[in-house]
Amino acid sequence: MTRSTLTGLSQASTAAKKTDPKKEAIRLTNLWQKYGPNTYPLDLRKLVDGAILTSDFSDKLIIDQRRFDSFEGSLVRTKGARKWTMLLNSHVANGRRRRFTFAHELGHFMCHRDLRDTFEDSEESLNDFHDAIETEANIFASWLLMPANILRTEFQDMPWCTDVLQEIGTRFECSLQASALRHVKLSHRPLAFVVSRDGMILWATKSQSAPFIGRFCFGDELPEGSHALESFKAGGSSAERVPVGTVWNDFQNATESQYFDQSGQGYQYTCIEF
Numbered sequence: 001m002t003r004s005t006l007t008g009l010s011q012a013s014t015a016a017k018k019t020d021p022k023k024e025a026i027r028l029t030n031l032w033q034k035y036g037p038n039t040y041p042l043d044l045r046k047l048v049d050g051a052i053l054t055s056d057f058s059d060k061l062i063i064d065q066r067r068f069d070s071f072e073g074s075l076v077r078t079k080g081a082r083k084w085t086m087l088l089n090s091h092v093a094n095g096r097r098r099r100f101t102f103a104h105e106l107g108h109f110m111c112h113r114d115l116r117d118t119f120e121d122s123e124e125s126l127n128d129f130h131d132a133i134e135t136e137a138n139i140f141a142s143w144l145l146m147p148a149n150i151l152r153t154e155f156q157d158m159p160w161c162t163d164v165l166q167e168i169g170t171r172f173e174c175s176l177q178a179s180a181l182r183h184v185k186l187s188h189r190p191l192a193f194v195v196s197r198d199g200m201i202l203w204a205t206k207s208q209s210a211p212f213i214g215r216f217c218f219g220d221e222l223p224e225g226s227h228a229l230e231s232f233k234a235g236g237s238s239a240e241r242v243p244v245g246t247v248w249n250d251f252q253n254a255t256e257s258q259y260f261d262q263s264g265q266g267y268q269y270t271c272i273e274f
């Protein structure tokens, strides 16, 4: 990427506070695809080197990757300067998680650096879809790592299939959760995705055409009669589709597919198809 192609970046980012994280991610995606190598999985280091460090960006960004005990990722401003350091914990064993954290911290840099001087992220905040700032950084990360312009055609009419989502996750070096989330957001089908742990709902999301779901509240137990609850009690299940009637919505029948997180964090994922 050349300096001249990137002059729009700093202008765009002065308005970043009001900018949708999706738009910031799309802006970087455009630079990567038009002027950068346009290869996936996205090389975040190259993106930072090409799109941020060589532009006329007013803020400098340094990446420091080493072992830290207290967090997975952090973004810290040098006091009184327009200089930021992104600290990434190299001790996190899962490479896809390290990548997601990198993209999440870049999201804070692109969208939130006028709001605070320090951001610190643990496994909890990287899975936090309630706090507005953390949600935005997560949205930024998923839009950047798995761009809509590549995946929309693939995802819009695709029925839920854990194996295909796993393959797509591998292609973009993202977790199954990240590709499942992209699928739900880009699908034209009525779909919902629920993340739970210990039988309690942590967060959930739905596609645009899915009906409103009253059983989606944070902290609620998985609904009685759902396959999700049965699987939780049984300690796991296959990814087969199971009809569950109107357990998630009083008016529309649904089927559920289940899978469980393999990283030992205890997350249970449920895809609901109406």
Ligand SMILES: [Zn+2]
Binding pocket: 104, 108, 119, 120, 121, 125, 126, 133, 134, 137
């Ligand atoms: Zn964060």
